[in-house]
Amino acid sequence: VQLQAYGGGSVQAGGSLRLSCAASGRTFSSYCMGWFRQAPGKEREFVAAIRWSRSSSGSTSYADSVKGRFTISRDNAKSTVYLQMNSLIPEDTAVYYCAGHPGIRIGLQPEEYDYWGQGTQVTVSS
Secondary structure, three states: OOEEEEOOEEEEOOOOEEEEEEEOOOOHHHOEEEEEEEOOOOOOEEEEEEOOOOOOOOOEEEOOOOOOOEEEEEEHHHOEEEEEEOOOOHHHOEEEEEEEEOOOOOOOOHHHOOEEOOOEEEEEEO
C-alpha cells in the first residue's frame, strides 16, 4: 500500500483545513487508517484513527487534544481517508502523516502501523 497525504497549509487560529490521504491498492477497506503529527523537536504523536470497515463507517479514536475539533472519516470507494480540522490552534502546527495497517484493532502508536505517507505541513498562526 502506498499513501499520499495532501491538503496542508497555513491558516489563522480558529480556521479549518481538511487533510486527505489517498491509498493505492485494492484492500484499503481492510486497513485501519490513522493520522499522526510531529512538531519540531517533538516525538510523533497520535491524532486520530478509524477502524477498517466495508461500509466506510468504522469506529474512530481521537487524541484528547483534538477531540471535538477534528473528525476522521474514510471513503472506501475512493481509497481515501480524511481529517477535517476545525477550530485550529497554534499548538496544532506540525507535519501531519497518514498511516495504515492491515489489522482489526485501532492503532494508537506509530509502531503499530506498517505504511506511511510523506507528510503534509500544517501551520496555524495566532
